[in-house]
Amino acid sequence: MPLDRRAQRLLDMLAATRGQAQAAQTPQDRRAALEALAQVADDAPGAGVSFEDVAADGPDGPVALRIYSPESASGVLPALVFFHGGGWVAGGYATHDGLCRRLCAAAGLRVIAADYRLAPEHRFPAALSDCLAATQWVAANAARLGVDPTRIAVGGDSVGGGLAVAVAQAARDAGGPAIALQLLICPILDVGRGGGSRAALGDGYFISQAAFARDLADYLPVGLAADDPRVSPLRAANFADLPPAIIHTAEFDPFRDEGEAYAEALRGAGVAATATRHAGMIHYFYAMARAIPYADTAAAQIGAQLRAALQSSLPLVGRDRPRSGQGGGV
């Protein structure tokens, strides 16, 4: 399928701003540019979703969390601990508010977004350590957060997807906390990868490989190899005993192949994994619903998968099952 007409038009419009984007070299500029893009390209959906800001205790200090909840639901719900994309350098509540709201409404669960520390001020392992601390804290405080501890998913988009997988692997290796599901949207899972979609779509498809290399250079500390599984979880030695995964990729995303390869690696290790490729779509399409209306369709689909996976596949550890019909709906 060719590029989606609206995605193509957005790419052309962004290309016209390229002179400005290339000038945006400092981390502050890159953060401002992503926020400005979210402001113009996304909308503010999710009527029926409210949020509350809390702070989790982490080993290096508090980690700020934003808990999105469906207004129509109360009591104990499944949760998705969510890690945003933005190349480890940019992104936060403002850039992913629309996506978190859409997922919350469509899946009828609590979406708990983690405001992890960003590079280059904080290089690896700061982001991963915050994401792990956030997940542990949600599990430990599930009762007072209205979260079912047997139905906690981790997820993220772009580099946030890589953080989510690294958290799932760390939790498995440490014997907890229990993670019920991985939700990965256009994840970046093998940072040093070349060839395939990285080469074919390396320039002109929303994020260039040159821009990604700059982000990576800001995140990796001296001496850490790009194939270290904590930054490239697709390079892990063992995929057995990980939680099931729902993976979404975009046809015109340079990071498409690694998302699909992860699904295969999981299935090879006996872990249930589905990979959905969104035809005609680009990296980050899901967070630009105003410019690319298909993002709403995709969010509804992802939300329905999430809802089904977290409501049906797990034992009910003496808790009330969330009633059907809960959640904001879309």
Next chain:
Amino acid sequence: MADGFHGAAQAKIAEIVHGLLDKRAGAVVVGPDQNLSDAGLTSLDMVGLMLAIEDAFEIEIPQRRMTPANFRTIAAIEKLVGSVALAA
């Protein structure tokens, strides 16, 4: 195009433009023929402006009409909106 459409469309476009300008330059007022990037709109604001114009007038501006010239001034946008609406 009819004068009624003309006046109402221009007011609507001016409102959107001023909403964007307020975020950048403060309360600047631009006339219909004033250059919008000179007034303080960034290139990315222009993308937002295109999308906002489409939402407001329930139109989809074809790729080939997305030229800087068509978004240079409020009057140019008004002309663009009129011709896209007529063609629909």
